[in-house]
Amino acid sequence: MGGAHRRGAPLAAAPARPAPDGGRDRWFDVLRAFALVRVVTYHTFAWPWLGLVFPSMGVMFALAGSLMSRSLERPAGQVIRGRLRRLLIPLWAFGLLLGTAMLLHGWVPGADVLYWVLPVGDPPGDAWGEQAWAVLWYLRTYLWFVLLSPVLLRLFRLAPLPALALSLVPVVVLTGLGGGPDGRLGSALSDGSVFLFCWLLGFAHRDGVLDRMRPGRAVAVAPVLLAAGCWWALHHRVDGSYDLDDIPLAQALWSAGFVLLLLRFRPGCAWLGRRPVAARVVKVFNARAVTVYLWHEVALMASVPLIDLMWNVPAFERHLPLGSTWLQFGAAWVLIAAAVLLFGWVEDVAAKRRPRLLP
Numbered sequence: 001m002g003g004a005h006r007r008g009a010p011l012a013a014a015p016a017r018p019a020p021d022g023g024r025d026r027w028f029d030v031l032r033a034f035a036l037v038r039v040v041t042y043h044t045f046a047w048p049w050l051g052l053v054f055p056s057m058g059v060m061f062a063l064a065g066s067l068m069s070r071s072l073e074r075p076a077g078q079v080i081r082g083r084l085r086r087l088l089i090p091l092w093a094f095g096l097l098l099g100t101a102m103l104l105h106g107w108v109p110g111a112d113v114l115y116w117v118l119p120v121g122d123p124p125g126d127a128w129g130e131q132a133w134a135v136l137w138y139l140r141t142y143l144w145f146v147l148l149s150p151v152l153l154r155l156f157r158l159a160p161l162p163a164l165a166l167s168l169v170p171v172v173v174l175t176g177l178g179g180g181p182d183g184r185l186g187s188a189l190s191d192g193s194v195f196l197f198c199w200l201l202g203f204a205h206r207d208g209v210l211d212r213m214r215p216g217r218a219v220a221v222a223p224v225l226l227a228a229g230c231w232w233a234l235h236h237r238v239d240g241s242y243d244l245d246d247i248p249l250a251q252a253l254w255s256a257g258f259v260l261l262l263l264r265f266r267p268g269c270a271w272l273g274r275r276p277v278a279a280r281v282v283k284v285f286n287a288r289a290v291t292v293y294l295w296h297e298v299a300l301m302a303s304v305p306l307i308d309l310m311w312n313v314p315a316f317e318r319h320l321p322l323g324s325t326w327l328q329f330g331a332a333w334v335l336i337a338a339a340v341l342l343f344g345w346v347e348d349v350a351a352k353r354r355p356r357l358l359p
Contacts, residue, residue, distance in 0.1 A: 026269035026282075028063050031262065033285035035059045040296045040336070043135075044329045051244035051251070052230070057138065058198040058255025062263060064142060065202020068149045076150040083146045087290070089350035091119065091139060093343060094294045102129045119143055121184030132297045141191040145199050156200055160209045167197045168252060175249040194248045197256045205263045218264040225257030287359035288344040292336055295343065299335035303328045306335075 035056035042050045071079045095116040099109070107126035115123040119140045125133040145152075156163045170193035180186035180193075204210045210218070233242040233250035244251040272279050285292065307328060310316040321327050345355035 027266045029282050029286045033282045048241050048243035055255040061195040062198040062202045062259045065199035066206045069203045069206035086350045090290045090346045093346045102126050156203045171252040194252045210264045222257040222260045229254030288340045291344045295339035299332045303331040
């Protein structure tokens with residue numbers, strides 16, 4: 001991994017370009033909103049090419065890494081407590097409702113139910129609710145990155161570019177070993193290794209390392225990472241599919257190259273200020289990002305019986321494409337909007353803000 005900075009300039013000294021709108025980075029807000037839409041789209045249609053078009057999870061980890069780096073200008077203990085509060089309180093509310101539903105469907109929890117309290121490992125659940133709780137791997141990985149960030153940031157600032165290059169070593173090693181250990185430990189190691197580079201890219205963005213990298217160097221490095229990721233995906237398909245979610249090394253390399261370009265070449269997004277409706281939508285997505293992510297699979301699950309009921313209405317049966325996945329996609333967004341109204345205020349409580357129906 002190569003890069004360049006002004007001769008004599010300390011790598012950790014110069015911050016990234018100041019964000020407009022009272023410290024908000026509109027490009028970050030747009031990326032996060034788009035990433036959430038892409039996640040819901042993928043979980044609806046399961047199109048394997050979506051990961052190549054936009055690797056949403058890599059983008060989300062990079063954005064979170066940048067924000068974590070900025071937050072760590074304050075005492076680390078205070079920052080970690082705040083991040084845990086913002087993550088855990090919405091998770092506890094989600095777990096209380098989903099757990100109750102699973103209990104009613106015959107789930108009998110064991111001692112590992114404590115992972116719902118502190119998800120350092122994947123929280124348990126039953127087959128009925130698996131579609132809903134399976135997405136919690138992201139929160140578990142995010143939690144580990146938050147806990148490790150004070151150490152990771154210190155190591156990164158000692159040698160930023162070597163740290164970025166070395167961050168790809170764990171996923172290469174695990175791939176060479178045929179994967180990590182079984183169980184929760186293996187899952188945590190695997191997911192962390194895949195997205196470590198993206199998290200550190202967030203550090204690089206915040207510290208100005210990417211801004212000091214010559215555009216030509218970034219353009220030279222990113223396509224190599226993208227090509228390597230694409231080649232690995234096409235030559236190591238799982239059940240004939242090149243879905244990046246099933247191919248860790250391809251996911252890591254493709255996300256690394258893609259996110260590098262997104263963070264190095266950032267448009268100003270001034271257009272967002274001229275479009276109040278779009279700005280409002282982006283703002284709601286960002287203020288309710290945890291809620292949208294937690295509840296989107298529940299919305300997809302609930303859309304199935306909802307559409308089944310529509311078949312009993314003759315007008316709907318005649319005039320609506322009830323068998324279309326696109327209708328399920330639309331119904332899911334209606335239910336996600338309902339979840340935002342019903343549970344979004346929990347994010348305000350977690351952030352010690354006054355609860356509001358919408359931001």
